Amino acid sequence: MEISPTIFVIFGGAGDLTWRKLIPSLFDLYRDGRMPKQFAIMAVDRATLRDAQVHTRYLDGVNRFSPNGKAKGTDWKHFSGHVTYQQGDFKGPATYAQVAKRCAHLEKVWKVKAGHVFHLATPPAMVGVIPNMLAEAGLNRDRARARADCCGKADRSRFGFSARTDSRAHEQFPRITDFPHRSLPRQRDGAKHSGLPLRQSAL
Secondary structure (H helix, E strand, O other), rough: OOOOOOOEEEEEOOOOHHHHHHHHHHHHHOOOOOOOOEEEEEEOOOOOHHHHHHHHHHHHHHHHHOOOOOHHHHHHHHHHEEEEEEEEOOOOOHHHHHHHHHHHHHHHHHHOEEEEEEOOOHHHHHHHHHHHHHHHOOOOOOOOEEEEEEHHHHOOOOOOHHHHHHHHHHOOEEEOOOOOOOOOOOOOOOOOOOOOOOOOOOO
């Protein structure tokens, strides 16, 4: 059974959490064979960076923090080919219009509707902003395919998240587990699935 195509959008893609935890975890899933054949990772942040700069920083994070050790060149070359960076203001509608455009383009190329994971690796103040902006851009319309998460449980207290701030994100999107430290689910024959973690996080 194949894993459903999935688009991961990381808000705060230039930040420390993405560098230390999210990308190393996603890369470990990839080299363990637990990522979809069709996937894309879109890192979004306010800094002006090129894809090549982001790839270099992410590789450094993998080599430093992955529990599975340093990346092999061939594995990283293929994985990083799925990773793009988008500069944007978290409060600007144009940022979300570009995300929506990119998602639509990927689904057209793949010829399939993909699952969408929106991960908020951002300060708590953005939890009340980003989900609403995503909703205004229409990115929460298919709630069977879209999920949002704030921080992994281990980082919530350090970044100032509480049950109240976390729940604000889920007014617009269903909650997911402390992704991506768990494997993605398999797609059953003939069944539609979001390509997202099965277990719900309990706050």
